[in-house]
Amino acid sequence: MPDPYEAPLPKPTPETRPYWDALRKHELHLQRCGACNEAYFYPRNFCPNCLSSDVAWFQASGRGRLHTFTIVHVTGPNPVLPVPYVLAMIELEEGPCLMSNLVGVEPDPSSLWCEMLVQIEYADVTEECTLARFRPVEGA
Amino acid sequence: MRASDLSREPELVLGKLQEGRGSVAIVGAAESDRVGKQPDKSALMLHAEGARNALADAGLSVSDVDAVMSTGRQTANEVPEYLGIRPRYLDNTQMGGCSFIAQLQHAMVVINAGVAEVVLITHGESGRSRVGMGARTVPSDSLGGQFEAPFGVGGPATRYTLAATRHMHEYGTTKDQLAEVAVATRKWATLNPRAAMRDPITIDDVKSSRMIAWPFNLLDCCLVTDGGGALVVTSAERARDMRQKPVYVLGTGEATHHNLISQMPRFHVWDAAVQAGQSAWEMSGATPADIDLAMLYDAFTIVPILALEALGFCESGEGGAFVEGQRTAPGGALPMNTNGGGLSYTHSGIMGCISSSRR
Ligand SMILES: [Zn+2]
Numbered sequence: 001m002p003d004p005y006e007a008p009l010p011k012p013t014p015e016t017r018p019y020w021d022a023l024r025k026h027e028l029h030l031q032r033c034g035a036c037n038e039a040y041f042y043p044r045n046f047c048p049n050c051l052s053s054d055v056a057w058f059q060a061s062g063r064g065r066l067h068t069f070t071i072v073h074v075t076g077p078n079p080v081l082p083v084p085y086v087l088a089m090i091e092l093e094e095g096p097c098l099m100s101n102l103v104g105v106e107p108d109p110s111s112l113w114c115e116m117l118v119q120i121e122y123a124d125v126t127e128e129c130t131l132a133r134f135r136p137v138e139g140a
Numbered sequence: 141m142r143a144s145d146l147s148r149e150p151e152l153v154l155g156k157l158q159e160g161r162g163s164v165a166i167v168g169a170a171e172s173d174r175v176g177k178q179p180d181k182s183a184l185m186l187h188a189e190g191a192r193n194a195l196a197d198a199g200l201s202v203s204d205v206d207a208v209m210s211t212g213r214q215t216a217n218e219v220p221e222y223l224g225i226r227p228r229y230l231d232n233t234q235m236g237g238c239s240f241i242a243q244l245q246h247a248m249v250v251i252n253a254g255v256a257e258v259v260l261i262t263h264g265e266s267g268r269s270r271v272g273m274g275a276r277t278v279p280s281d282s283l284g285g286q287f288e289a290p291f292g293v294g295g296p297a298t299r300y301t302l303a304a305t306r307h308m309h310e311y312g313t314t315k316d317q318l319a320e321v322a323v324a325t326r327k328w329a330t331l332n333p334r335a336a337m338r339d340p341i342t343i344d345d346v347k348s349s350r351m352i353a354w355p356f357n358l359l360d361c362c363l364v365t366d367g368g369g370a371l372v373v374t375s376a377e378r379a380r381d382m383r384q385k386p387v388y389v390l391g392t393g394e395a396t397h398h399n400l401i402s403q404m405p406r407f408h409v410w411d412a413a414v415q416a417g418q419s420a421w422e423m424s425g426a427t428p429a430d431i432d433l434a435m436l437y438d439a440f441t442i443v444p445i446l447a448l449e450a451l452g453f454c455e456s457g458e459g460g461a462f463v464e465g466q467r468t469a470p471g472g473a474l475p476m477n478t479n480g481g482g483l484s485y486t487h488s489g490i491m492g493c494i495s496s497s498r499r
Contacts, residue, residue, distance in 0.1 A: 008278070010286035020286075042287050068309070068407045070301035071354035072292055080292035087292055087353075089302055089402060099291050099402040109354055114309035131290055 005125045007080040016043045018057055023130040026122040028060045030094060041096035062120030064092040064134070069114075071107050090118060090134050104135035157249060158423050164248045165379035165386030168198025168372030172264070175367035176336050182272030186368030187219050187264030194370035199383035200258065205372075207231070207256035209246060211239035211263065219262050229256045235396060237437055239263075240371070245392035247373040257374060264368035271366075288402055296439055297353045297361055299401040304355050304442035306407035310457065315355055317460035318441040319346035322359045322483055324469035325438060329480025331470065336363055337484040346441075360441040362482035391424025393417055413450035421452070428453045434474055438481040444468070 012020040019042075022029035032039045033047035034054035046053050069088040072079075079085065086102040103121060105111050117137040124130050170193030172178075172186045181189070187210065195201060207229035210216040216232040219225075231246050233239050240261055247259035266273050278285045284293070293299065307313045323343055329335035341359060349358040379386035393416035398404050405411055421427065428451065436444040436451075445459035453474065454462040468476035477483070 007292070008285065008289035009280060010290050011279075011281035012286065013281050016286055042283060068302045068306035070298055070305060070356075071351075072294060072298055073351045073353060074297070075292060075294040079294075080290060084351075084354075085292060087298055087302070089407070097402065099288050099293070101291050114306060125290075 006078040007125075008078075009126065009129050015045050019043045020129070022057075022059075023122065023132055024124075024128075026130065028062045028120055028132055029057045030060045030092070030096060031055045032058055032094075039092075039094045039096055041092075041098050060092055060094050062092075062132075063137070064090045064118055066102060066112065066114060066116040066118050066134075066136075067091040067097055069102060069112060071109065071112075086112065088118075088134065098132070100131075101133045102135065103133050157245075158419075160248050160252060160392070161390050161423050161425065162388045163376055164251050164373055165376050165388045166244075166371050167374055167379050167382045167384055167386055168194040168196075168200065168370075169387070170194040170197050170370060172368035175334060176365050177268050178266070178366040179269040179271060181266065181269075181366060183264045183266040183368075184218060184222055184272055185264070186266065186366060187262045187370075188223055188368075190264060190368035190370035191219070191223055191260060191262045194262075194372050195260070197384060198372040200372060204258045205260045207247070207250055207259040209233070209240075209243040209259060209261045211235075211243070225260070227256075227260075229259075237439060238394075241392075242394040244371070244373065244389060245394050248389060248392060251373065251375050257378060259373040260370060261373065262368070262370040266366045268364045268366050284400055288400060293401070297356055300440040300442055301353045301356050302401060303404070303407045303410075303446065304440070307442060307446070307460075308355065310408040311460065313442075313445065313457075313460035315347055316343055317445070317464060318355065318360055319343040320463045320466065321438065321441040321444055321468070322346045324463070324466050324472065325477050325481040325483040327466070327469045328475075328478045329484030331478075332480045335480040335484055336365060337480070356440055356442075359483075362439045363484070391420035391422070391426065393419030393421075393423070395419075409456060410446040410450040413447055417451040432475070433478060434468075434476045435478070436476060438477055438483050441483070444476060 019029055030039050031043055033052055035052035036050040038049040040048055047055050067089040069086050071084050072087050073084045084107040086107050088100050088102040089097050090100050091097050118134040119137050121133045121135050122130050123133045170190055172189040202223055202225045205225050206227055208216050208220045208227045209231035210219045211234050216230045220227050229250055231243055233242055235242055240263055243261045250256045278289050323341055326341045330338045346359040352358055352361055395412040395415035397412040436447040438444050448454055448462055449456050449459040467473050
């Protein structure tokens, strides 16, 4: 990891702050709707499926599947990881999809496949910010 | 107005858009004087160049224009002032590369509603030279700044690849099939003297070009150029007496399903294009079999493949096979992007239907 970390950092907003605060404690928190039972991402103070305000945070397992990905070879001046790196969409066990990086694997198309099982890895990129990255499940 | 008029029940008017077939026409269409690399022109200059050329093409002056539609960083607020137009209707739609096509439908709506008679749609973008474009930043507290930028979304090549990879997984689409699109499009570009890239290429050339973001090599990606263009749209009635033979608008459609790529509902299906296509087919009464020429957005080689499926030129998952054998090249069954497209002709970052109308 470059020191200091110069890649883009998120700046939390009121509705997303609990998500980022949980990541700093190395927990992945998502929201679920009490009215329609749908879990969703990114954070909002209402359910994007049915617009109910009856939503609550819960701790997710951090397990999921690699839904789709790209192996980025060309970037701007401050890449998030050394190139080439894997930009990934992760489909979480609980349903929602989120963007992340896949680490702990060769950034090569022959080492990667859609639906590969993955698990969360907490990356403390600065004192204030932890990012949710993912790595392949061992032996899967 | 008498009191009795005010108390009258309002009449409900619905479903008019789908009756819009042929109700408006493009009567002027032009690009900037040049396209390609133009460090001597600001984005706003490119807007104005396209607009002046299109108005001249239509035989109209700025005083005839009563609606202005623009997009991009040079918005519909700046363009009228710059050109000395005082419109009574402005449209600032920003939905990326399809903004101008959507605005063609918006023009149909406002013309048929009697709000405007002559609509000027303009575009200008210094995509390559970045003159007068402002900084390209994603605010760190925006949704993209929080949930995409920290993972290295670096330009469109890192977004469309996510669709391409899933399409390959779902349907077995291959890199060779992607490359077919680039090769066919380049063949068209060799016929267009204004095109930036005119040397013929092979499938192997595409696959051996520099890796940008797997599965896209350099030649799977569109050019980044400077350019502008504009359309003049008016009612079919007024179009009959104008200088150019009118290009009647038979069908339009518009849809948006997500803003962030990470919120795309299905990566292997372009659902928004399915919806927009249904609208356009329904309005026009046409089917894919009626189409002699298709101009499908080609920011990357996967995009026309997704569009061919979404618009019903082939079944879902068959887009890769559809473009095999140079089917969309000169002499192929479905001529596609016959100006050389964004892949080989010009692509300022977001591009429209300007040169399509010129044909
Ligand atoms: Zn709900």
